[in-house]
Amino acid sequence: MTERLLFVVNSPQFFLSHRLPIAMAAREEGYEVHVATARGGGCPTIESHGFVHHELPLSRSGRNLVNELRSFLALIQLFRRVRPSIVHLVTIKPVLYGGVAAQLTRVPAMVAAISGLGSVFVERSDSARLGLTRHLVQGAYRLALRHRNSAVIFQNPADRAALFSISAVRGGQDRLIRGSGVDLASCTYLEEPEGVPVVTMAARLLRDKGVWEFVQAARLLRERGLSCEFRLIGAPDPGNPTTITREELEAWREEGIVGLLGYREDVAAQYVASHVICLPSYREGLPKSLVEAAACGRAVVTTDVPGCRDAIEPDVSGLLVPPRDSLALADAIEELLVDPERRRAMGAAGRRLAEREFAIEQIVAGHLAIYEELHLNVG
Template identity: 40%
Template sequence: MNKKILYLITEDWFFCSHFIERAVAARQSGYDVVVVAREGVHGKQIRDAGLRLVPLEIQRRGINPFKEMATIFRVLRIYRAERPDIVHHIALKPIFYGSFIARLTGLKNIVNAPVGMGFIFSSSSVLAKSLRPFVNLAMRFLLNPRGSCVVFENQDDLNDAISTDRVRQSDAVLIRGAGINLDAFPVKEEPTGKVTVVLTARMLWDKGVGEYVAAARLLLQRQTQARFLLVGAPDIGNPAAISLQQLEDWEREKVIEWLGHRQDIPEILSNSHIVCLPSYREGLPKSLLEALAAGRPVVTTDVPGCREVVRHEENGLLVPPKEVLLLAEALARLIDDADLRRKQGRKGRQRAEQEFSSQEVIGATLDLYGRYDSCR
């Protein structure tokens, strides 16, 4: 019988966005692949890829102890029924629940992937601050149990986890993001006309969307000739979600153009000049990898995840988080300098080809599965 890999993740859309290529590659390599996630509109895509989906009602922001206990028991039943050889837990709640249940059921081959560390570590809200000590405590016991590997998307998070004794150095693995399909993002010459800046992300405050809008407002007040686009939908399952009312208010103010959720990101990038993501913290942002692949310069924040993708003055510009004036100045510099945009865009494409291709990420992940005994 083929060895079985079970992925535990909260949302089917996030699995399809960041992990489905690796799961398909695992299936093609001979593994039986099971995905356990809340089924939304992406269930068909998972099944059409030849993967088996086990629906699970799990809420990312749920903290009701009775509901969470019921979820834990459902996961326990699934693990006992499936008896996987390897479990791959993605994001903090699946890591905590999955690692706990793996211990109960005797599963030892555990891959934990905390990805961007989530709302708890990126937000400055009262809720996030109040939950952070409990999450840190849980991480000490469940992030790196014996027999597990912990996959980080950027060097900052990996170093921090080791220095704080949450992860053993021998078990820490760096696989930088989801990778990018270079063929899907051909490099095209800049479009003519007004310079267009685009932010592509879930519409969350923690993505720096508010700072982006404020910087756009400041530049337009200075008579800067540019368009500012927002691409993405509100993520209602995240406490940092921006309301639909707020997005519509910004549009009515004529500061930004909000395009909502779009599937044609390569076309949007080819019709834009600059990509911006003033995030507070990331794992390794896929939108910036797409910008690099498309040959577009980036303005982003000097925070974990973002600085893994952008080297200051090489393929983009880094600014401190939450600094609207400095963000506006960096955007203005690229808006006014076409030669700099083209130079940084070329460097970005080179980095995408050399460091961030999806084949690199797929290969590293399959190597991890294949040499799993070396992680114990």
């Protein structure tokens, strides 16, 4: 009987950008591949690749209990209808809801991909409300990851340690795969362009990504009279409570402090046209944007937080700064802009790091090995 692999991901765009090569390789290995996501513009593209697509009522926020129950029940119904041999759960809600649903419906094997632990692990407030939310989320992880034949994939050691510390993961269940990989052939490694140095940030436009600090760093360097150009790639995420608003973007546009490029699919080309890549995020799994920056041979300035620090070699391929510190961010960017020789050496080191650790072939092989291991456990 053909083994059936079902991916459950919050959005079709995330599946296409972060899991498509794995799904295609699994199909080559003989799996019948299904993909379940919320509604979105990428759904026809998923189907065009020959995968069976299922639409789920997954909302971005978790504030409406009726909607959350509806999402959970839809997953149970989907698992009973598709009868997958393996479910591969990606992003927070699919992991939490799908993990429980997989146990209730007796799915033979489960893979949970932890690509970040969510805002409750980032917020520093000691409010009672946040404390209760964090307690509930921790309990949900413990419940969701109890599947007897499962693997939990982490992208960085800090996230793994966090879930071990709350007894959500048992020994032997964890795997460490550094990110979603990068196609080295599509990330061209070229010499830096001539002209005014360009500093680029590509991310969802959220406060948690450090967008405010990036803009403030641009202001500080303008005040210092440094000749450079800041570019911001990405779009707001209205379903996320920390999104940058349209009004804020319009104010920045009028100020002229950063170039707002919006959502782009040619991020690698934008990196090649840049001199320094920046991501001042508060916490990540292992950001694909920094992996692509390394592959393009560009020096990086990012924050000393889980995920970000794991995507570079500190002081070799990039610089680390404290999170939420626009002054330190501006200082580090300036350090690289005024020292082209060091900057280019860091870019070359980044490319070597990408070739050694982040090649998509290596990432795909790691996932296929986990599928095979779980399949043998069923047998």
